[in-house]
Structures are given as structure tokens and as C-alpha cells.
Amino acid sequence: MKKPVLFLVLSLAVIAAIVVLQRQPVGVETARALVADLQVWRQSHGVLVFAAFLGVYVAVTALSLPLAVWMTLAAGALFGFWQGLLLVSFASTIGATGAFLAARYLLRDWVRARLGARAQAIEAGLDRDGAFYLFTLRLIPVVPFFAVNLLMGLTPIRTLTFYLVSQAGMLAGTAVYVNAGTQLAQIDSLSGILSPVLILSFALLGLFPWIARKVVGAIRRRRVYAGHTRPARFDRNLVVIGAGAAGLVSAYIAAAARAKVTLVEAHRMGGDCLNHGCVPSKALIKSAGIAHRMRHADRYGLEPVQPRIPFARVMARVHRVIAEIEPHDSVERYTALGVEVLDGHATLIDPWTVEIAMNDGSTQRLTSRAIVIAAGARPVVPPLPGLDTVGYLTSDTMWDALRDRDAAPGRLVVLGGGPVGSELAQSFARLGSDVTQVEMAPRLMLREDEEVSAVVRAALEADGVRVLTDHKAVACGVTEGEKWIELHHDGGTRRIAFDDLIVAVGRRPRLTGYGLEDLGIATDRVVETNDYLETLYPNILAAGDVTGRYQFTHTAAHQAWFATVNALFGDFRRFRADYRVIPWATFTDPEVARVGLSEAEARDQGIAFEVTRYDIGDLDRAITDGSAGGVVKVLTVPGRDRILGVTIVGAHAGELIAEFVLAIKHGLGLNRILGTIHIYPTLAEANKFAAGAWRHAHVNPRLLAFAERFHAWRRG
Template sequence: MKRAIAVALTGIVTGIVYVYGREHIPSLPELKANMAFLTATVEDKPLSSALLYFGIYVAVAAFSVPAGTLMTLAGGALFGFWGGLLIVSFASSLGALLAFLVSRLLLHDAVQRRYGSRLARFNDGLKKDGAFFLFTLRLIPVFPFFVVNLVMGLTPVRARTFYWVSQLGMLPATAVYVNAGTQLAQIDNAGDVLSPGILASFALIGVFPWIARLTLAFWKRRKVYSRWRKPKSFDRNLVVIGAGAAGLVSAYIGAAVKAKVTLVEAHKMGGDCLNYGCVPSKALIRSAKLAKQIRNADQYGLLATEPAFSFRRVMRRIHDVIAEVAPHDSVERYEGLGVEVLRGHARIKDPWTVEITHPDGEVQVLTTRAIIIATGASPFVPPLPGIVEVGYLTSDTLWERFADLDVPPERLVVLGGGPIGCELAQSFARLGSSVTQIEMAPRLLVREDDDVSNYALEALQNDGVCVLTGHKALSCEVRDGERALIVEKDGERRRVAFDELICAVGRSPRLKGFGLEELGIPVGRTVETNAYLETIYPNILAAGDVAGPYQFTHTAGHQAWFAAVNALFGTFKKFKADYRVIPWTTFLDPEVARVGLNEQEAREQGIPFEVTRYGIDDLDRAIADGTAHGFVKVLTVPGKDTLLGVTIVGEHAGDLLAEFVLAMKHGLGLNKILSTIHTYPTLAEANKYVAGEWRRAHVSRRVQSFLETFHRHMRGERA
């Protein structure tokens, strides 16, 4: 309310000043007629005249009174070129700064709250290049002075940056007008100052920063490539290294647009997702969930019994599932699409040359216009003393190791409390292993909110998992033939014996052995790329786990589109990778799915939000299915139905999330979801009900009171 009043008062004052000032602006002939008096006044009282002129000019600039041109001409006529230039330059910049600050104070927060998600990329660009864009706008006087001031106040550009860039950028135009003012007698119209030649000069000045920027980029690129000799012709348009999700999609897109593409894979087609990650883990989770349902069949009116199964057959089914999905990612399919698929290890020799060593030792060299690095990631194994000696498994190796076991390992330790660790811990516990899960952080799933972590902890403990959070792994040992992991919490050590140890503490991108070091391509935790997924060599790009910032199959495929299009058509048009709406799911039971911000991220980033929550235990279909647990939690802009983020915990949470992903992607709010018909009875109704909870919380009390009075009147009752 205070801000609204301030906005209204500012608008009124600005309107009064604008209208009053406009009505009392002298014309150019009036100014010329009074020059003798004004000049005499300045000569009699130079300091006070300069200060008065300065103050009036600041007010004119701050309130956008249409007298700037005349005031500038008068400055040159009264104070000469250098004096006028000095006064006008600082007065106009100070007035602009005041308008900027008023816009920022009164409107910035409201605009960012309402349109922040849509303005995210614009804001990021201005944080990086705000001074450059403002400088360009100031150099070209065709852009209205007051519009630039007000609009820039709504952006993240610093006030200090705004001032000095405005001071510098407006100087050329100010000099032209002040100089014209020194010869005021020869000017019949203010428009005479800007001749076609001067306008063309301003346009060239405005374009100059862009030309300079392109020139600088050209020289930087030339310097990067200077030590390499570019081929006159190329064997391929695109070489893709790695046949995981990112590599497969990149190759597919390249072939679809009729480019000549070679896909190189050193190991298995389909990468980690098909062979070690998404596909086998979900097959395991399904078998484990069925075992749990048999064990708890009495909850469905059936006879509960301990599931009888062969662990070997469970593992065989997992490998059968991999084999059934494999044709989707096979050599045959991609060759049928027009992609050349080569088995071997690829190494980049120079920006246009890839050396491929085949399994039989034969070396093949290809030249290519562009290269996409999509080498994926591998499990990270912590360097614990003794871990190699006792032996360990990862999410990559456990599938082969367990393939020939008749029963699951009796005592299993899972090191790591992230999504992979939680999924494996729950599944093996449901299949009969005694599982101990160890996490160094104070809670599981640390990227999620506390209530989600607590739900995951309760679910794991209900399945018999012994969860040790806040425990740091120190070392591994063998004592009397028994393997064990030594952990510590609050200075107290504990020995956890095991038959098998699974390391699930994260994955590290595969960066070594592909020639990146020799080419000088910077690598940190991932390959360093720009917004277009380009490395320091614009024709060498990266996508997927090796590029980050997410390690999901669906984001790898998402990035692959940008990488492939930029690699093949970047000479004409480039596209920045879009990470505004990224969903993900942890396939626990119940599932944990999220898109956008959660509460802890919103607080860390200082983003205001409201929380609306709906408990799935109230949902008819969930009650009928025996899955009445979990919740839908929605974060919205305060007072608005605009979505900031959604977290769902419950049965098929990953599927239910899709509606919110679509809504966030296309700027649809909760009211749109509420007005959409959802089939009864389905789990998807939870999305509509949480929208209803938000709507109920935002019904106007005044409207409710009016309606109550109205209906009382319609019944003929007296108040």
C-alpha cells in the first residue's frame, strides 16, 4: 500500500511538472529574443546563474520535461562550448540517474516479481553486458531519453554503472548540441541541429561498439585457431564422440538435416542410461516394489506372504529389459538413419581432426567441420584408505557382479544418500538384503526440502534400511576375514561390516584421453562451455554430463539439440541452451519429483514466494490404490498464481509433474490448471486440487462478505 501511494504521488508530481513545464517552455525565437538579458545576467552573476541553470536542467531531465534540446542549446549560448558541455553533461547524467533511481525504487521489485521468470535470460544478459547495451543506447539519440532511464531502472544494472555509462555515452550528442548553441543566432529551428549528416554520424557511432565487439570476437577466434592449419575440405560435417543420450540425439539431428555425421563409441551404444543407469535401475525397482506388495498383500484384502523368488532370475530380467530397449540405441538403427557409427576410441588432434583407434588397433583419421564431445560420466569412487583392497561396486559394475548370485548379498552397505544411493538401498532391502546406507550430510537428498528428505528417510526405514546420516566414511578394513567400513560421527567411530559395498556418491565427467588437454580446452568439474555449448573453439562443442550443469538423461538430450544446431548452423544463427524449466525425479517409493525452485533454493536466492500444499492422502484414487501418502507442494509468486516451482512426493510423482512442467514452460498459472477437466478418479486430480487450495486461499474476503449479504437479501432475510 505504501509503495502504491508512493507510485501515485510520484506520477501526480511528474504529471504536474510535465504539464506545467510544457506549457511554460519558451520557444526558440523567445530564447533568442531574450539572449541579451540572459547573457548580461550570467556575466553579472556567473556562479549563481550556473547553479540555477544546473538545477533547472537536472529537474528537466529527471521529470522528462520536453525541453532538453532547448536547454542544451541555451547552455552553449550562455556558457560557451566548454562551460556548457561541462554543466550539461553532469546535469543530464544526474537527472537521468534520479529518474533511474525512482523507477528502481517504485517499480523494479513489482516487475521482477511478476515477470521474473520470463525476464531471467534478459536479466542475466544485462548483468554481463548491461554497460555495453546502455552505452549503445546512449550513443544513438533516436532512443527517447526518459524511456532509457525508466526501463534501465527495472533491470539489474547498478546505479553506479548507469551513471558513468550515461555520462560517457551522452557526451557526443551533448557536444553537438552545445556547439550548436554557441551559434544560436544562426539556428531557426531546433531540428536544424540534427542534419542528415549528423544523424548518420550518430548511427555510425552507435553501431561502432557492435562492430568493435564482432571484430574483437573475430580476432580472439583467429588467435585461438592460429597454431592450427585448417583443412581446405572436410570428410564430415560433424563427428560426435560418445553414444549416450547426448551423442545419440546429436547424431540423429545431424543426420535428419542431411549432414554427413560420424558417431564414435568406445564401449556400448546407449551409454550409461541404457546399460548401467536408468533402464536397469528402473527394472530393479519394479521387481523390488512387487516383492513389497506381495509381502503386504493383506493391505489389499489378499493373503500376505513372503515372496519366493530367484535373485538370479530377477537379474536376468534386468538384462532382458536392457536387451529389449537396446535396439532403440543400436548401431543398426542409427546407420539406417544415415549416421556412420564407428567402434573405437576417439581423440581430437586439432580443431578439425579426430583420430579414431579401432578395437583391432587400426587408426582412422577424419577431418570435420564440427565436433561434439558427449563422453558422459562415470561413478566417482572416494579415495578411502583400503577401499581397493576390500573391493567395491558402483552403479556401473553391480549388474554384472550380481548377475550370477542366487540370493542378494546378505549385508550390503550403500555409501551415499543421493538419488542413486536411495534407490539402490530401498530396492535391495525389499529383495531381502540387510542394507546400511551411509551419508556424510545431515540428511538424505540434500538438494530437496527438509520435508522431502524426512519423507525419504521414513520410506527407507519402513523398508528396513538402516540410515546413518551425518556419518563420514574414514576407511575400509579386513579383520578376521570380515570386510568393514569405518565411519565417524561427532568424534565417535563405528565399524559397519558388509558382504558388498556399493559406492553411490556421485558421478564424474569423462574428460581424460580425448585430447582436450593438448588443445588447451579448459576443463574443471566439466568441460567449460559458453551459453551456446561451445568450448574456446566455436566448432568444438560439448553436451550431456560432460558439459553439466545437470546429470540427467533428458537434459543431455535437451542440450544435444542446441549443440547439434549450433555446430551445423552456428555460422548463421546460434541458440543459447535453455535451462529455465528442468524437471527431475528420484524413483524411490514414493517417488520424489520436482521442477523449478523449492523452498530452500528460493530462500537462498532471496526470491519471495508463497507455498500451497495438498496432501495426497485425501485423494480418492490414491485411497483406492492403497497409495494414500505424499503431497503436492507448489511455490508461487506472492499474490499471483504464477508458478516458481513444484515438488511432488507420491505414487507416479514423475508422471504427475509433467502438467506443471508444461505450465511453467508456457507461462500458465494455477488458475489454468484449476479450470482444466481432470478425469475422475485419477492421481492427476491432485494437480487440480492443489490449484483449488491456492484459489481458496486467495478469495477476497470483501467479495465473500458481499456475496453472503447478496444471498441473504435474495432469501428475503433482514440483516
């Protein structure tokens, strides 16, 4: 029998039973009469009556019928306290497990489909704490018994765990009712059983797991801090190590909350994003884009020209952009906000003490109630033989190394086919370099769908980049003054000569030199934290690239909020870091932006989806701008407008994605986007037209046929 049919049959059976019970309501007198009848049978067929009562009780609880209380009273009256308690304890738990399994079989897939990506976060939390919540609910009899059974069936809690926790959690309440049943002759109503005092007692009992959890947590913390002496008073409320995106936001929030906060930075304020990453790379991309448009000015009705590229002036502009943004992240600004900024390298001496080796040679020690590690990341340099011999550039070193060059690198090899490597390869090609991009994976941009990778590769090759995927670098060297890199591909090797080599194969968290290892904080690949961004020591937290999750500036700032609030106020309330809706963009031309699931991820996770596409080439504004390439691709729940993920490829994709980020974050479907006025002519209309494409594909054909007949009738 199919699930919908089975669900309907069971629902109708339960509804019918409830209707019958309402016509013949069960009460104390009915329970007494039942017990009197069964007492006669029990004298001659004791085992049979016990087994039959057990079976009926199991069926009643499995079907969630409102008879469990009365049958529990009857069990106490019929079998006595201990035998009745044994019967009801097992029968109620077996029946509850039956309802639990029925809900899981009939409804779980449907609920998961409706919740989509949110189901993953919910299930992760319940998988971790489901038994704890179930035990708490079982201790409070005012929580509907059947509702707990059905709701837990929709969670990932294991069946055996559900059974055992239910058996233990319901025992106290069952004992109360069974004991009352032994006095059935004196009971006038249920109110005589569940008095206000008894309800309050159960409510307090329900608090026991929470109190126990706090006590266990306190014991664990005490063990963690064993061997360390906690200061009697603290110099600071918060010390933040690192002044990149995460560190700056942490310090800002702490100062705004009027906490006494110190920000420690060994190098330059603003961190990687301002000095080595987002800001300089986007400035370079802009200059490269202008050069590209000059070459292709005929697309706009102008005379194309071959730009003369004084590379030193391009790099001077990059550094000028950095300088113009620096005041936003400067020592002066943060000092004015109330943050103490120290120039030096911080090392943890114990869980509350930070020693700072100041850049002027002095040393300072501070005690703090909480510490946030926001040390960022550095470029990964692969163990490639000969790499140090030929010399190499990274996103950290290239901006200063190339600053005074009169021309862009002549022959440039970019090692890495991710976002950074692709952005740099395209930009230098547009600025006149002969670029070869090497990627060991089968395609560029491995985190995106294959069609997106293909679009980016085609764009790079159109700009003159020689893209070599599935090529593994195995060695570097110098022969007769000429640098080369050797690549393995398809069983053979080849050498490529170059003048400069940029290594862009990823970034690794900065983990050493901060005293974390001495304190026993795990730093295998990242600074390991829990859901609240706490390390082994709850007062030491981490945010940003050091945690290894989503190495983007905006996610570093996002984590910083959680880390700082938990650091300052975690004794009263803590917040789990929320990663449900994380967008990102790659600023090649065309840009690539994504939020939520890609097609590949949805398939890998077994999530049902359908795809709606809108070709940006049909958009009026894209045509007028001469940027008519690209696509908006939206993944939705089959048959519904709820958005699972969006990928945009095209001009200003990083800006266009924001509307979908908002929609996914707040549960807004494509119909809401379709019903929103978008200014004409703008690129943002692409989002509305994508929503319109979904709506058009989901029009009911029968409704259209009826409308056609209706209008024909109206015409006469």
C-alpha cells in the same frame, strides 16, 4: 516516506509538469526568448547563471520531463559550443543517474518479485552485457532518453558503470544538439536538426559497438587458434564424441539438418543411461515394487504372500529390458538416419582433427568444422582405505557383476544417500537384502527440503533399510574372511559387516584421454564452457554430463540441441543454453519430483514466497489405488498465482510434475491449472486441487461477505 507513497508523489509531480507544459508548449520561439532573457543575466552573474542552468537541467532529466532537447539547444546558444557541451554532458548524465537510482530504489524489487526466477537469468545476462547494450542505446538519439534511464535502473548494472557509459555514449548526440543551439536563430524546428541523413548516421554509429564486438571476437579467436593450421576443407561438418544421451541427440539433429556427421563411441551405444543407469535401475525398481506389493497384498483385499525371489531371473529381466530398448539407440538405426557411427576412442589432435583408435585395431583421422564432446560421466570412487581390498560395486559394474547370482546380496551396504543410493537401497531391501545405507550428510536427499528427506527416510526404513545419516566412512577391511566398513559418528566409530558394497556417492565427468588438456581446454572438474556450450575453441563444444550441470538424461538431451545448433550454425546465430526450467525425479517409493525452487533455495536466495499444500491422501484415485500418501507443494509469489517451484511426493510424481513444468516454462499460473479439466478419477487431479487450495486461500473476504448479503437480499 514509504516507497509506494514516494513513487505516487513523484509520478503526480511529473504528470502535473507535463500537463502544464502541454498547455504552454515549448518550441523554438520559447527557447529563443529564454536565451534572450538569460543573456542579460549572464553578463552580470555568469557563474550563477551557469550553476542555475546546470541545476535545472539535472532536475529536468532526473524527473524525465520533456524539456531536455530545448535546454540543450539553449545551452549551445547561451554558452557556446565547448562550454555548452561541457555543461550539458555532465548535467544530463547526472540527471540520468538520478532517474536511474530512483527507478532502482522505487521499482526494482517490485519488478524482480513479478519476474521471479526469470529475473535471475535476465540479470545474469545484463550483468555480463549491460554496459555494452547501454552504450549502443546511448548512441542512437531516437531511443527515448528517459526510458533508457528508467529501464537500466531495474537491472544489476553498477551505478558508476551506468554513469561513465552514459557520459561517453551521449556525447556525440549532445554535441549535435549543442552545435545546433549555437545556430538557434536560424532553426525553425527540430526537424532541421535531426535530418534523415543524421538519423541514419547515428543508427550506423549505434552499430559500431556490435561491429567492434565482432572484430574483438575475431581477434580473440585468431589468438586462440594461433599455432594451429586450419584445414582448407573438412571431411565432416560435425564429429560427436560419445553416444550417450547428449551424443545421440547431437548426431540426430545434425543428420536431420543434412550435415555430414560422424558419431564415435568406444563402448556401448546408449551410454550410461541405457546400459548402467536409468533403464536398468527402473527395471529393478519395478521388480522390487511387485515383490513389495505381494507382501502387502492385504491392502488390496488379497491374501499376502512372501514372494520367492529368483534373483538371477530378476537380473535377466533387467538385461532383457536393456536389450529391448537397445534398437532405439543402435548403430543400425543411426546409420539409417544418415549418421556415420564408428566404434573406437576419439582423441583431439588439433581444434579440427580427431584421431580415432578403432576397436578393431586400426586408426582413422577425420577433420571437422565442429566437434561436440559428449563423453558422459563415471561413478565417483572415494579414496577410502581398504576399498580395493574388500571390492565394491558401482552403478556401472553391478548389473553384470550380479547378473548370475541366485539370490540378492545378503548383507548389503549402500554408500551414498542421494537419489541413486536411495533408489538402490530400497530396491535391494524389497528383494530380500539386509541393507544398510550410509550417508555422511545430516540427511538423505540433501538437494530436497527437509520434510521430503524425512518422508524418503521413513519409506526406506519401513522397507527394512537401516539408514545411517551423519556417518562418515573412514576405512574398509577384511577380518577372518568377513568384510567390514568402519564409520565415524558423533566422535565414535563402529564397524558394519557386509557381503557386498555399492558405492553411489555421485558421478564425475569423463575428462581424460580425449586430448583436451593438450589443447589447453580447461578440465579441472568439468569441461568448461561458455553460455553457448563452447569451450576455449568456439568450434569445440560440450554437452551432457561432461559439463557438470544437471547430470540428468533429459538435460543432456536439452544441452545437445544448443550445442549442435551452435556448432552447425553459430557463425550466423548462436543460442544460449536455457536452464530456467529443469525438472527431475527420484524413483523411490514414494517418488519425489521437483521443478523450480524448493523452500530452502528460496530462503537462501532471499526470494519471497508462500506455500500451498495439497495432501494426496484426500484424492479419490489415490485412495482407490491404495497409494494415499504424499503431497503436492507449490511455491508462489506472495499474493499471486505465479509458480516459483513445485515439489511432489507420491505415486507417479515424475509423471504428475510435467503439468507444472509446462506451466512454469510458459508463465501459466495456478488459476490456469484450476481452470483446466482433469479426468476423474486420476492422480493428475492432485495438481488441480493444489491450485484450488491456493485459490481458496486467496478469496477476498470482503467480496464473500458482500456475496452473502447479496444472496440474502435475493431471498427476500
